[in-house]
Amino acid sequence: MTLATPPVGEPRHRRGSPRGTGAFDRSRRRLYLPFVVPALVLYLAFVIGPTLAALWISFHRWDGVSDMRWNGLDNYSALFDDPTFRTALANTLIILVVAGAAIFAISFVLTMIVREMRGRSFIRSVLFFPHIVSAIVLSIVWGFIFEHNGTVNTILSTVFGTEPIPWLNADNLFLMILIGTVWISTGLYVTIILAAVDRIPRYFYEEALLAGANAYQRLRFVTLPLSWDVISVAAIFWTISSLKIFEFIYAFGGTTNDMPPPAVWNSALFVYGESFGGRSPSYLFGYASASAILMLVLFTALIVVLRRLLRRDSIEF
Amino acid sequence: MQMRYRRRRVRAAALTLTVTLGLFGAACSADDSGGGSAQQFTYWSMWQEKEPQAKVLAKALADFEKESGIKVKVEWQGRDNVTKLLAALRTDDVPDLIDQQYFTVSNAIVKNDQFKDLSDVHDMEIPGESKTVRQVIPEKYDQFTTTANGAQFLIPYEVIGYSIWYDAKTLPDVADNPPKTWQEFADVLARSKASGRNPIALDGDIAGYAEFWTATALSRTLGPGGFYKLVSDKQASGWNNPGVRNALAAIASLAKQKYFIPGYDSSKFPAIQTKWAQNQADFLYMGSWAPTETGTLAAPGFKYRSFNFPTFGSDESLPASVIGFAVPKSADHAEAAQKFIAHFLHKERLSKISSEANNLTPRSDVEVPEQLEDVNELLQEKKLSKITDGVLGDFSDFDKKVFQPLNLQLMTGKITPDEFIDQITTGQRDFWAGHRS
Numbered sequence: 122m123t124l125a126t127p128p129v130g131e132p133r134h135r136r137g138s139p140r141g142t143g144a145f146d147r148s149r150r151r152l153y154l155p156f157v158v159p160a161l162v163l164y165l166a167f168v169i170g171p172t173l174a175a176l177w178i179s180f181h182r183w184d185g186v187s188d189m190r191w192n193g194l195d196n197y198s199a200l201f202d203d204p205t206f207r208t209a210l211a212n213t214l215i216i217l218v219v220a221g222a223a224i225f226a227i228s229f230v231l232t233m234i235v236r237e238m239r240g241r242s243f244i245r246s247v248l249f250f251p252h253i254v255s256a257i258v259l260s261i262v263w264g265f266i267f268e269h270n271g272t273v274n275t276i277l278s279t280v281f282g283t284e285p286i287p288w289l290n291a292d293n294l295f296l297m298i299l300i301g302t303v304w305i306s307t308g309l310y311v312t313i314i315l316a317a318v319d320r321i322p323r324y325f326y327e328e329a330l331l332a333g334a335n336a337y338q339r340l341r342f343v344t345l346p347l348s349w350d351v352i353s354v355a356a357i358f359w360t361i362s363s364l365k366i367f368e369f370i371y372a373f374g375g376t377t378n379d380m381p382p383p384a385v386w387n388s389a390l391f392v393y394g395e396s397f398g399g400r401s402p403s404y405l406f407g408y409a410s411a412s413a414i415l416m417l418v419l420f421t422a423l424i425v426v427l428r429r430l431l432r433r434d435s436i437e438f
Numbered sequence: 439m440q441m442r443y444r445r446r447r448v449r450a451a452a453l454t455l456t457v458t459l460g461l462f463g464a465a466c467s468a469d470d471s472g473g474g475s476a477q478q479f480t481y482w483s484m485w486q487e488k489e490p491q492a493k494v495l496a497k498a499l500a501d502f503e504k505e506s507g508i509k510v511k512v513e514w515q516g517r518d519n520v521t522k523l524l525a526a527l528r529t530d531d532v533p534d535l536i537d538q539q540y541f542t543v544s545n546a547i548v549k550n551d552q553f554k555d556l557s558d559v560h561d562m563e564i565p566g567e568s569k570t571v572r573q574v575i576p577e578k579y580d581q582f583t584t585t586a587n588g589a590q591f592l593i594p595y596e597v598i599g600y601s602i603w604y605d606a607k608t609l610p611d612v613a614d615n616p617p618k619t620w621q622e623f624a625d626v627l628a629r630s631k632a633s634g635r636n637p638i639a640l641d642g643d644i645a646g647y648a649e650f651w652t653a654t655a656l657s658r659t660l661g662p663g664g665f666y667k668l669v670s671d672k673q674a675s676g677w678n679n680p681g682v683r684n685a686l687a688a689i690a691s692l693a694k695q696k697y698f699i700p701g702y703d704s705s706k707f708p709a710i711q712t713k714w715a716q717n718q719a720d721f722l723y724m725g726s727w728a729p730t731e732t733g734t735l736a737a738p739g740f741k742y743r744s745f746n747f748p749t750f751g752s753d754e755s756l757p758a759s760v761i762g763f764a765v766p767k768s769a770d771h772a773e774a775a776q777k778f779i780a781h782f783l784h785k786e787r788l789s790k791i792s793s794e795a796n797n798l799t800p801r802s803d804v805e806v807p808e809q810l811e812d813v814n815e816l817l818q819e820k821k822l823s824k825i826t827d828g829v830l831g832d833f834s835d836f837d838k839k840v841f842q843p844l845n846l847q848l849m850t851g852k853i854t855p856d857e858f859i860d861q862i863t864t865g866q867r868d869f870w871a872g873h874r875s
Binding site: 184185186187199202203204205264265268269270285287288289290291293374375376377378379380382383384394395397399400401402403404405 | 524527704707830842852872873
């Protein structure tokens with residue numbers, strides 16, 4: 122099996138002349154600003170601006186209305202002493218690692234199965250479906266399915282005569298949230314990974330089969346190396362989206378006016394719970410901002426580390 | 439040549455887009471409140487347009503416009519109207535009138551002095567009635583609507599009484615002789631259990647509903663204001679009081695004796711209260727909205743009755759809450775808004791909150807729907823106390839993060855009263871020690 126890897130140090134692709142001097146390049150450069158400025162303005166106004174504002178607010182006590190009072194790093198040190206925040210942090214990391222591992226493991230298995238199946242575009246659509254439907258709708262459906270007299274318990278008691286299982290009680294709620302998260306997200310990653318696997322020429326697999334490679338070996342020596350760039354992007358993508366999971370937990374664990382129990386909060390719910398959330402909101406904007414900034418820093422670091430860990434020379438084929 | 443022309447056009451289009459977006463942004467930030475004339479005001483309602491209260495208010499607003507010539511711009515925002523108000527307070531686009539439960543208003547705009555003192559409204563005459571507002575809104579509601587300094591931040595128009603609901607058709611004995619003390623109540627529950635019924639319904643996924651039980655038991659034991667004092671103590675020293683332990687043990691025993699309907703800890707609201715309305719459980723401790731909320735699903739012939747939460751000593755006050763109007767300090771048309779408040783409190787208009795929206799009002803001369811007669815009697819006869827003793831509103835962060843989770847564990851039999859006391863004592867001390875934000 123020979124794979125062409127570009128020699129280190131040489132650019133992989135040449136994009137036009139190094140300093141475009143032709144008429145085309147000049148006019149393209151003239152178009153650069155008008156096209157970039159609108160996006161940049163919006164990005165500054167709606168992403169960078171609010172992030173900087175949150176950083177500033179995080180050093181204050183602020184109820185959202187009165188004047189802000191300087192608080193230094195007190196919000197940050199209070200966070201580490203707050204058991205609810207520590208739980209939220211742990212839950213966020215559990216979602217990232219445990220749900221993430223499950224999502225990628227299931228995605229690989231499904232990829233291997235679906236790759237060789239007939240009608241795979243249909244199956245791909247079915248797998249992708251949970252990702253299209255709003256998480257709020259899914260969480261409501263899950264509530265009906267798993268509640269005390271819900272579908273699952275009814276089926277179990279009809280078929281096996283079992284007592285209803287308290288799927289949604291305090292002990293099981295977070296586990297159900299993890300399972301739900303995996304179920305919602307897997308379809309997306311199957312689709313991404315499948316698209317990458319589809320690019321791999323069939324003869325690699327045929328050759329592996331002839332060499333007597335089993336399914337695991339085909340995954341290990343063909344699929345993974347040849348789709349590694351996509352997988353690493355998908356991993357980064359999951360890391361970022363896991364931090365932002367909000368509505369599934371909120372709607373699955375809570376009710377119209379109430380937050381879910383703090384034991385299942387992740388960091389996004391913590392921010393909401395300390396600012397606007399609940400029947401009687403806390404309005405602790407400084408504290409909520411501090412937690413959001415802390416998570417931003419933590420996840421930025423995580424992503425940098427992850428990118429280094431996942432970096433490989435891409436393989437052309 | 440043509441190519442260059444086209445590119446120039448693209449560039450022009452891109453620039454136009456930039457400028458348009460800029461203008462759009464500027465337009466959005468401009469004041470669109472349309473203020474100016476005093477003959478109008480803006481009302482952000484806590485009701486959504488299809489709710490019965492919204493229909494009653496909409497009719498009253500239309501009458502008010504006709505009679506006073508003052509235009510009302512109403513937005514049916516729903517329950518997060520106060521959250522939106524909080525964001526609006528830093529802009530020029532502030533509504534002149536809002537409504538909400540008293541603790542939601544006090545939590546958002548009282549502590550930070552963003553409310554208008556409505557004491558003057560008490561002296562206003564209700565148009566068409568030779569009575570002032572003070573004459574129809576009894577002073578017993580002032581504990582909900584005034585600050586410690588006596589400023590009036592709310593004028594109530596709906597009252598919620600919290601009582602223990604049951605079906606008098608199924609439980610005629612209870613109707614004849616409703617339990618008054620906790621011991622009597624425990625006997626009723628034991629009989630219910632012995633006869634193979636589920637004594638109590640509770641949607642345990644709403645931590646606030648579970649909290650009603652424990653908070654009321656504690657404020658009954660310590661007297662009104664006692665539970666509030668207990669949780670505001672930074673040393674958390676009051677939890678070892680034998681009375682407190684006794685009240686907690688009483689609540690814990692409900693779970694221990696399996697008095698709650700199976701599934702109360704693992705269902706989605708309103709599954710359990712619906713089961714109660716279908717006679718699958720006997721009692722439901724709930725606000726006076728219970729008959730309206732469960733009415734359409736109730737068993738045929740269900741006869742809504744209720745009694746006061748049983749006593750643990752001498753306190754027999756009725757846990758209550760009020761919904762009312764408030765005016766933000768920076769409202770431009772406060773006067774017009776106040777005129778509407780007085781207008782709405784006219785007996786004929788306010789009575790529709792009772793006759794059409796099936797809720798209680800602060801006016802004692804308004805007739806109440808049949809299913810609310812018991813709770814109305816309590817409202818008129820008993821002293822009132824704040825539901826959860828005011829803890830939910832004033833210490834919401836503590837309540838949400840420390841008290842409610844532990845309380846759920848107590849009420850699902852996961853921890854004993856002693857473990858509860860140990861954990862809440864530590865949790866409360868830590869909370870107050872870290873409460874710097």
